[in-house]
Amino acid sequence: MEHGSIKDPSRATFSFVDEDHTLANSLRYSLNQDARVSYCGYSIPHPSDARVNIRVQTTGDPAREVLKDACQNLKLMCQHVRTSFDESVADFRNNEPSKMETSDSEN
Amino acid sequence: MVHTGFNIIIKALFLFRAFARQNPDLNPSSVVGFSPFLGALLATIHYCLVAPKFRRESNDSIDQIQEATMSEEESSSNSGSDESMSEDERREAPKNDFSSIWDLPDVPKGQLPPHLTRQKTRVFCKADAPTHTDNVQYSGAYASIGVDNSLQIDFFRKNFRVEVIKLDKDVMEFDMIGIDAAIANAFRRILISEVPTMAIEKVLIANNTSLVQDEVLAHRLGLIPISADPRLFEYLSANDTPNEKNTIVFKLHVHCKRGEPRRSVYSEELQWLPNGSGFAKESERSDAKSSTYTSFNCSQDSVPEFSNNPIRPTDDKIILAKLGPGQEIELEAHAVKGMGKAHAKWSPVGTAWYRMLPEVVLEENVVGEDAEELKRKCPVNVFDIEDMGNGKKRATVARPRACTLCRECIRGEKWEKRVSLLRVKDHFIFTIESTGQLPPEVLFTEAVKILEDKCQRVIDELS
Numbered sequence: 001m002e003h004g005s006i007k008d009p010s011r012a013t014f015s016f017v018d019e020d021h022t023l024a025n026s027l028r029y030s031l032n033q034d035a036r037v038s039y040c041g042y043s044i045p046h047p048s049d050a051r052v053n054i055r056v057q058t059t060g061d062p063a064r065e066v067l068k069d070a071c072q073n074l075k076l077m078c079q080h081v082r083t084s085f086d087e088s089v090a091d092f093r094n095n096e097p098s099k100m101e102t103s104d105s106e107n
Numbered sequence: 108m109v110h111t112g113f114n115i116i117i118k119a120l121f122l123f124r125a126f127a128r129q130n131p132d133l134n135p136s137s138v139v140g141f142s143p144f145l146g147a148l149l150a151t152i153h154y155c156l157v158a159p160k161f162r163r164e165s166n167d168s169i170d171q172i173q174e175a176t177m178s179e180e181e182s183s184s185n186s187g188s189d190e191s192m193s194e195d196e197r198r199e200a201p202k203n204d205f206s207s208i209w210d211l212p213d214v215p216k217g218q219l220p221p222h223l224t225r226q227k228t229r230v231f232c233k234a235d236a237p238t239h240t241d242n243v244q245y246s247g248a249y250a251s252i253g254v255d256n257s258l259q260i261d262f263f264r265k266n267f268r269v270e271v272i273k274l275d276k277d278v279m280e281f282d283m284i285g286i287d288a289a290i291a292n293a294f295r296r297i298l299i300s301e302v303p304t305m306a307i308e309k310v311l312i313a314n315n316t317s318l319v320q321d322e323v324l325a326h327r328l329g330l331i332p333i334s335a336d337p338r339l340f341e342y343l344s345a346n347d348t349p350n351e352k353n354t355i356v357f358k359l360h361v362h363c364k365r366g367e368p369r370r371s372v373y374s375e376e377l378q379w380l381p382n383g384s385g386f387a388k389e390s391e392r393s394d395a396k397s398s399t400y401t402s403f404n405c406s407q408d409s410v411p412e413f414s415n416n417p418i419r420p421t422d423d424k425i426i427l428a429k430l431g432p433g434q435e436i437e438l439e440a441h442a443v444k445g446m447g448k449a450h451a452k453w454s455p456v457g458t459a460w461y462r463m464l465p466e467v468v469l470e471e472n473v474v475g476e477d478a479e480e481l482k483r484k485c486p487v488n489v490f491d492i493e494d495m496g497n498g499k500k501r502a503t504v505a506r507p508r509a510c511t512l513c514r515e516c517i518r519g520e521k522w523e524k525r526v527s528l529l530r531v532k533d534h535f536i537f538t539i540e541s542t543g544q545l546p547p548e549v550l551f552t553e554a555v556k557i558l559e560d561k562c563q564r565v566i567d568e569l570s
């Protein structure tokens with residue numbers, strides 16, 4: 001990962017090695033949701049290079065911090081997805097035997 | 108800067124006046140005469156030495172508050188400017204005899220008008236092509252009408268839902284509601300190509316007189332899913348020696364005797380060698396101690412996870428080759444940990460996919476013969492007929508989830524107007540087909556964890 005910014009910290013390009021659309025597109029989403037971001041986008045310069053460039057331009061805050069916050073937000077979302085998923089699976093497991101019983105008794 | 112300096116001078120003057128009043132015996136003229144100079148001096152000192160630091164700190168804290176309330180402020184400031192605009196226009200209103208567009212009764216404040224909400228949350232499947240397929244991600248996309256489009260994490264937490272529809276050993280179907288396609292797609296991509304599993308990578312063939320060529324046989328072996336929890340293993344990198352932590356060894360020795368009919372070789376005949384390779388490595392020096400192709404320090408079946416759950420292929424009846432009389436295969440297969448993006452054999456899923464929830468809306472009442480026709484049109488029986496009493500019939504949408512979007516029901520001009528085929532953009536019907544190494548619900552949690560790790564890596568890198 002590199003940090004390609006010139007004097008102005010509010011605009012920068014971040015280059016991530018060994019990442020692809022998976023992370024870049026989710027980060028783009030997360031960045032776009034931040035009101036401090038005036039522009040963001042990503043590109044994969046060459047398909048056989050495992051590298052992705054993420055461009056972040058902000059309304060004034062350092063791009064690096066904004067990107068960090070976007071990652072943090074994305075991480076929090078993931079954690080929430082994981083907990084609610086686990087809960088739903090547990091719920092489903094708890095309800096399943098009862099469902100099967102009722103269908104058995106009906107037959 | 109000048110402004111702040113002046114403020115301080117004036118403050119200093121006031122202070123001195125108060126001081127003079129409290130001490131009437133002090134010569135007022137001297138105080139008054141001195142104070143401007145003294146005040147200015149004090150102010151300069153204060154401004155140069157003390158103030159800058161204080162100022163920076165206070166600015167910082169203000170920035171933080173602004174950050175925290177940015178979205179609220181933005182929306183409120185927007186609506187504020189809108190209001191001021193509308194006030195201007197209202198003043199002109201008597202002249203033009205129409206007031207601001209913002210005063211019209213059907214313009215909701217702080218939320219999108221219904222048609223925009225619909226375009227934002229639904230894909231419209233028209234007869235020729237779908238429209239409004241994009242997701243509006245930019246937080247300020249609707250700023251001009253005073254609507255904040257950013258997603259607050261609390262709001263996400265409140266609205267996100269998972270509903271399990273089906274869950275068994277290999278397949279799982281669940282609804283994921285209230286999440287953007289970017290993230291749902293990230294989970295899908297990770298499931299297919301970044302959740303690690305164990306698969307046969309190296310095959311040492313001692314003898315193969317079957318019709319299947321060595322390389323084809325090796326490829327077939329590689330694709331066999333192996334029921335071993337990949338989380339208990341490490342990656343084998345180029346310079347590592349294969350050991351009990353990164354390699355699983357299987358042996359296959361099958362023979363078709365002369366005079367016997369042809370036989371098939373099944374995956375169940377792969378035999379797990381918990382102690383590692385049994386093939387001796389040939390070394391240049393004949394006196395060297397004979398070593399094998401792996402160097403296991405202990406037997407893998409001493410690991411509690413494997414001692415009563417031996418490692419084997421997940422399915423017993425996968426045909427590997429067929430042997431004619433007199434043919435023989437003798438080989439050893441080494442399985443290592445890997446990811447689907449290197450080779451599909453490491454992919455833990457047959458596939459993982461999602462579709463957006465279909466929504467079928469009847470824009471007008473469809474009754475009588477038309478209702479019958481509509482019901483007949485749909486091959487998956489999405490529509491039902493409702494009896495409205497005295498022989499009248501009306502079509503209803505009974506099973507929108509079953510809709511395959513074949514567009515049969517919107518064929519013909521009149522039908523296109525009557526039926527809307529929509530897809531809910533933030534409702535994903537997610538299906539995971541595991542190949543059997545890990546149960547599908549575990550695969551999904553692993554995938555989410557991988558995305559979290561990626562985020563954490565970026566955070567660490569930037570800190």
Ligand code: SF4
Pocket residue numbers: 467484485486487488489509510511512513514515516517528
């Ligand atoms: S699109 Fe096809 S499947 Fe869906 S409701 Fe219309 S006819 Fe039925």
